[in-house]
Amino acid sequence: MPTRLLAGLGALLIVALPVLPGVPPFWLTLLTYAGLSAIVVTGLVVLTGVAGITSFGQAMFVGLSAYATALLTTQGGLSPWLSLPVALLLSAGAAWIVGAITLRLSGHYLPLGTIAWNISFFYVLGNTDALGRYDGLTGLPPITILGHPILGGGEALLLTWGFLGVCLWLTHRLLRSRTGRAIRALKGGVVAAESFGVDTARVKIVAFVYAALLAALSGWLYAHIQRAINPTPFGINAGIEYLLMAVIGGAGAIGGGVFGAVLVTVLKDQLQNVLPLVFGAQGNFEAIVFGILLVLMLQRAPDGLWPLIVRRSVAAPPARGPAAQPLASRPAASPGTMLLEAASLRKTFGGLVAVNDIGFTVAAGEVVALIGPNGAGKSTTFNLVTGVARLSAGAVRLAGRDVTGLPARRIARLGCARTFQHVKLVAGMSVIENVALGAHLRGSAGPVRGALGLDAAEEAALFAEADRQLARVGLSACRDLPAGGLALGQQRIVEIARALCLGPQLLLLDEPAAGLRHQEKQALGDLLRRLRQEGLGILLVEHDMDFVMGLADRLVVMNFGAKLCEGAPATVRRDPAVIEAYLGSAA
Template identity: 50%
Template sequence: MRRYLWFALLFLPFLLAPFPFYLTLLNFFAIAALVALSLYVLTGLGGMTSFAQAAFMGVAAYATALLTTRAGVSPWAGLALGLGLTLAFALVLGLLTVRLKGHFLPLSTIAWQVALYILAGNLVGLTGGHTGLTDLPALALFGLPLDSPFRYAFLSLFLLALLVLALHNLRESRLGRALLALRGDALTAASFGVDPAALRLKAFLLAGGIAGLAGFLYAHFLRFVNPTPFSLEASIKYLVMAVAGGVGTIPGVVLGAALFTGLEDWLKDLLPLLLGRQGNYETIAYGLVLAGILLFAPQGLWPLLAGRRAFGRQALPEAKPLPQRPPSGRRGEVVLEARGLRKAFGGLLAVNGVSFALRRGEILALIGPNGAGKSTTFNLVTGALPPDGGQVFLFGKEVTGLPPYRVHPLGLGRTFQHPHIFPEMTVLENAALATYARTRAGFLQVLFGLHRKEEARALATALEALRRVGLGELAWERADRLTAGQQRLLELARLLASGAEVLLLDEPGAGLRAGEKRELAKLLLALAREGYSVLLVDHDMDLVMGLADRVVVMNYGEKIAEGTPEEVQKNPLVRAAYLGEVEAA
């Protein structure tokens, strides 16, 4: 990838040197691709939709225009101010909007976009209104003025290539995996230490900064700024570029920018000839083109061109795994305790005064009929739901009501009633997601590629966990190609990679064949001998009774029995509630 990018950087301006018009178009493509790549971060990775990217461009463009034309300072100082103001604007907008769900987030960004456009057009004394600001100085590098499309193309393409490499680093990192997980299932991501709101805000800031850089380049390329290029229509155009090319991939986003940059100019010349009148008919054509692409290639053009291929076998990581935290402490001590947990949903009392204690090295089963409240109890213990009453203690520390991303780093991990995997990631990446709380690389380290040693150790840790559950040979397969039973094993591998000592397993045997269940039982018993503590929910009574040291039985949200497997099987309340038998009078 790097070799081809730098080749394009050096070759394209020379190739187009005899054609000044196409050099100008090349610069517009590079700037549009920067904005579209900001949407790759926001939408392709983070699953958020923004109609305000042109507004971020406008903030940076007007900042550098005002500073260079009114104060007479260097354009590079204008870049610093423009990016600073853009990030401040993105921070305010992000704090107000990233917690919104569904259509509320894009609607709120539309409101901000329209408001900024109106301000730019009406603050005549500051921005020049719709007439704009003219005579911006040309950029200069090492004393060489970038005052022609040929010279400017080297800068714009160089920055585009750098950004592509940086975002490739982001995708292949703990942060890229976490953003993809947030897009698919925020609760699962949070269960492995990801703070959804904080990570989304950081992605929003990064996307805003990238769009701000594009606005700076746009302003000093044209050396003129007015509100039109930063309108809602412009934001929609950039979103169309990203979606049409394939917003989930970097090549797709760049392809979409190239396609629509060329298409826009071609349509502006062709449509008036066909229709016999002037007008912005290209907007209608965009809509038709996008509708056609999404009809025949719902994921965009690039996935269609590249094909749905397997990820392919790559070199397996050979780095030393992350340091494993062996379960420590006295065997038999209480590691997880629930006291009087209570949760109601409207008039339905789902959990009512449930208490139990899980000890180190123990397998404790939580059983009961469907609707007994077992999964709700799991959610209360892990922080996925706040309890209406009661307390939860983990290693003696109260964690009642703490969100999952704060509970997990303390040593608790969970699986779900239905497998929660991420199909766009490999099996290895799915397992490596669990190392998020054990790794530390931030956005700057990742973007500059300074995370690779830590990343290699995270992947090695994930591979080790996959091998332990028998999935090592499938590490580079797409996760959506696993069988239901293999997906269960993948969830267990994630727990092992996470370093958690207390494992909450919600129906781990569901979907497994008889042989796979025997291997699962063998693995769980081995983990218990090593000092791991397991809280297990499963409807397979043969599996449960053969594994559990103790059993807690629930019915209608209440605990009705507790004891060894033999004791609860003889309990008349259990036989009546769970097995459907009626106690003889």
């Protein structure tokens, strides 16, 4: 059953519930709380499921907004509607500060950091007299619409799910935008994302703040529907429960977040009624059931239940639309213009010298191949040139500009694009979306424009460019397929199309022919010759000597991190030192 049909049926049910005869008020209230949780979990879909940032601290932002609106309305005299933007801004500011500190952590330290923040927040609430300590605050005014107060029941249900619908629409728009693709690119690896211009630190903050804003909206609604608050719903247990909802439903899909929130909310309520009868004692036995369920889910359905229901692994990519305004192109360099100058490059890892005083140049309209046995230091040299690895010594200049020490995203901005020895595509995205990531720097729309759908013209231009580059490399037929489902050779060609989307003057290809069949290698060679004629400078690493000898203008041979020789292919082929390095002295 298509996702849109499921969503439509669910929305129809929610709208119909308040007016259906005989529906107990209890179930209306329960589904209201499920909707409040679903708003928070939708943010977690972006933060955890898409960006890969695990947070146990979302309950803190729910509580921050709830207490802010409580103070503003009960002591500041503001109406609930006027307190909403203040509560959202306060939560966004707090999330920016917390994120700037916490997102520097990696591995298990990051989720532990979010736990620490939430526990600290809980104890601040419980020990502050102005906030009512553990008794909390009461007497909050209800939300009013056209002078009519929303006091609960079906009205609260419709209000909550109406806001949830808006959040789902904004999130859907955000994830399909330029910023959304950058967030999704984090799953493909920070190194790859930085190499085509994504400021990954900023993108992580955007995802963190967006998730906090949705949590804050839920807190504002909770405070004025409940009309009394205390620290208990904002403790670490609630943060864990939100994450449980995301995992069980399916953190990788928006629908999965809503499904998980409803399922866990209803199941928790029913288990609280049934389990004490089974065990003959009172207690939070539902925590045991959820723990077992979580372990089973991680083993049997790590992507959650939602993908099992809708049976879709990749969101439908944008269809080809009408002709778009072409993207501004970078001026082509004149033939012979020096694009890359690498001087005395050196990289050490402790006592190991991986690259030892390597130097070479690449000019516009020239193909230079970096060759050598396995372990010679070729890929490390690539990383030094593109800013992925930091130089121990030496200098790199791009088009006459010193770029030594600049990060990869800054070097990409100067017109240097690359591929990787080990393919780094975002497997859960379509081919066309992966290629469009390469044009990230050629767009300017931010998260607000993306979420509000104000970036249509720019998106059309970005995808038109991606379509053009896919046609250029001969993979238009794979446009809408999941990138992770392609053969390795095709994935390498997709990486080249993504690099070309940057509009580079200098193109660095790390083993582009690996995994390609004979005819595919011929087509790749023809493409690289056309790019050379268009004025691009190309530096490539390759082990296929037949491919290299028929393509490169110059070869730079490396062995044990040092330059063995440099020259035209015919000259290098006859060099005794090269023959010994590749074949051994006995040969």
